[in-house]
Amino acid sequence: MGSIGNSDVSSFKLPKIKFTKLFINGEFxxxxxxNTFETIDPRTGEVITRVAEGGKEDIDLAVKAARDxxxxxxxxxxSGFERGxxxxxxxxxxxxxxxxxxxxxxxxxxxxxxxxxxLDIPQCSQLLRYYAGAADKIHGETLKMSRDLQAYxxxxxxxxxxxxxPWNFPSMMFFMKVSPSLAAGCTMIVKPAEQTPLSALFYAxxxxxxxxxxxxxxxxxxFGPKAGAALSSHMDVxxxxxxxxxxxxxxxxxAAAQSNLKVVSLELGGKSPVIIFDDADVxxxxxxxxxxxxxxxxxxxxxxxxxxxxxxxxxxxxxxxAEKAKAWVVGDPFDPLSQQGPQVDKNQFEKILSYIEHxxxxxxxxxxxxxxxxxxxxYIEPTIFxxxxxxxxxxxxxx
Numbered sequence: 294m295g296s297i298g299n300s301d302v303s304s305f306k307l308p309k310i311k312f313t314k315l316f317i318n319g320e321f322x323x324x325x326x327x328n329t330f331e332t333i334d335p336r337t338g339e340v341i342t343r344v345a346e347g348g349k350e351d352i353d354l355a356v357k358a359a360r361d362x363x364x365x366x367x368x369x370x371x372s373g374f375e376r377g378x379x380x381x382x383x384x385x386x387x388x389x390x391x392x393x394x395x396x397x398x399x400x401x402x403x404x405x406x407x408x409x410x411x412l413d414i415p416q417c418s419q420l421l422r423y424y425a426g427a428a429d430k431i432h433g434e435t436l437k438m439s440r441d442l443q444a445y446x447x448x449x450x451x452x453x454x455x456x457x458x459p460w461n462f463p464s465m466m467f468f469m470k471v472s473p474s475l476a477a478g479c480t481m482i483v484k485p486a487e488q489t490p491l492s493a494l495f496y497a498x499x500x501x502x503x504x505x506x507x508x509x510x511x512x513x514x515x516f517g518p519k520a521g522a523a524l525s526s527h528m529d530v531x532x533x534x535x536x537x538x539x540x541x542x543x544x545x546x547x548a549a550a551q552s553n554l555k556v557v558s559l560e561l562g563g564k565s566p567v568i569i570f571d572d573a574d575v576x577x578x579x580x581x582x583x584x585x586x587x588x589x590x591x592x593x594x595x596x597x598x599x600x601x602x603x604x605x606x607x608x609x610x611x612x613x614x615a616e617k618a619k620a621w622v623v624g625d626p627f628d629p630l631s632q633q634g635p636q637v638d639k640n641q642f643e644k645i646l647s648y649i650e651h652x653x654x655x656x657x658x659x660x661x662x663x664x665x666x667x668x669x670x671x672y673i674e675p676t677i678f679x680x681x682x683x684x685x686x687x688x689x690x691x692x
Contacts, residue, residue: 307400308393310342315351315514316497318358319507325350330516332490335403335635335642335671336625344490347515352482352523355511359453359480360529362508369450369478373429380425380475383503384418390499391415397492398464399626403590403635403671406627409464417468424472431477450478451556452531455524457517457545458493459537460486460637461592467493470534471510482511482530484521486537488638490514517541525549532556536594560594567597571605579613587621587675590633592641611679615661618675623666635671642671649676657681 313329314321328346333339347355363369368376387394394417395409404413433446456470463485474481485493497512513520521541525533525548532555535545539561549555567585569578585597602610626634636642642665649663662676 308396310491312491312494312498313342314345314494315347315355316494316510316512317351317355318362318511319501321494321498324348324515325354330487332401332488333638334400335637336400337669338639338671341400341491344494344514346519347484347513348519349523351513351515352520352527355482355513356453356524356527356529358508358511359482362506363450363453363480366480366506366508368480368506368509371478373431373476373478376476376478377425377428379504380421380428380472383500383505384421384425386499386503387414387418387421387496390495394464394492394495396627397495398489399634401491402460402463402489402637403626405631405634407629413462413464417464420465420468420472421475424476427473428476448477452479453529454479454481455527455530455533456481456483457521457524457533457535457537458483458485460488461589461594463489464492464496466536467496470536471496475505475509479532480509482513482524484513484515484517484524487514487516521545522548526552528553530555532558534558536560538562562594564599565595565597566599566601569600569602569606569610571603573606575606575609575613579610579617582610583614583617583621583675587618587633590636590673591645592637611660615677618661618677621675623672623674633675636673637671639671642673645673652678652681655682 324345329343330346331340398404399406436444458466525545542559542561623633624631657678658680660677662674
């Protein structure tokens, strides 16, 4: 079970890494410190390339560029129609580079190349086109206050926005944050996850090609405690959008509160249960329950990591889901037979294996999986436990 796919992937030509520097005010530049860090291929555990390591000084430069572009530049002063036209061109450029972008996320994040081409990258251009269409439809309201008095509201861009994005969907999360900000007329600094910086830098390059003015999109690669913290606490940043862990979300909110009380949007991790009743189609339920935890290698904030099954179909369901898990193919993300690639990095790989060992120690029954697979890289078998004790509940709670 959890076998490594056997298709020959050696014929696939990996993309040349073109962009490894910070993107500030329309130019690729070295970090002020000159520091770089390694970005790792989770398929092998080997170094892909070295990327500029941004810190506080680089965030200062990026924020200044974004502030100047907002206070003095053309982007917030364009009509919504004109912003939308440029965003449409940006989307076209993504479509033209779809294979290279999907490949970058495959070698940097371990994401399936086929799914990247079919889902992740097309959804990026779709997001851009959706918000491009919304750019000239940002309307306020007219309010009748009394017999002789009316008031109106006017929606305006908030200003300079900091976007801190996670490693599990590096492309989609980039555009979930950047697209509405562009439509509104904001300028921004994007801090991609240190595990997955490569596609964000490529998107910065495409933004320049599309005609987005210098300083509107800036990308500072680096680590959370330095670059992320400096962005969250910067006095010239008007809003922070963060997707990631709950613990780091608290730090982002604290930094925002202790600086200029900037607006904060947080999308934080969670645990999601799947509940299956006796009248369910067992085969379909097993497919959906398995997909709920193995989709994107389980690296998703709505992963169905717990399954509650009504007792009438419990045994049949357990048998079905075990069969399907054993048949699930773990392998190189460029192999078209693979259904699951490697975990994003060594830390995540080791954390998952430690959770598996914890489950064994707690007395849960390991139904299938539970081990690393392959001779190199960060691959883990689809793993299912049964008879797990749920702390805080007793049997009566489920009757």
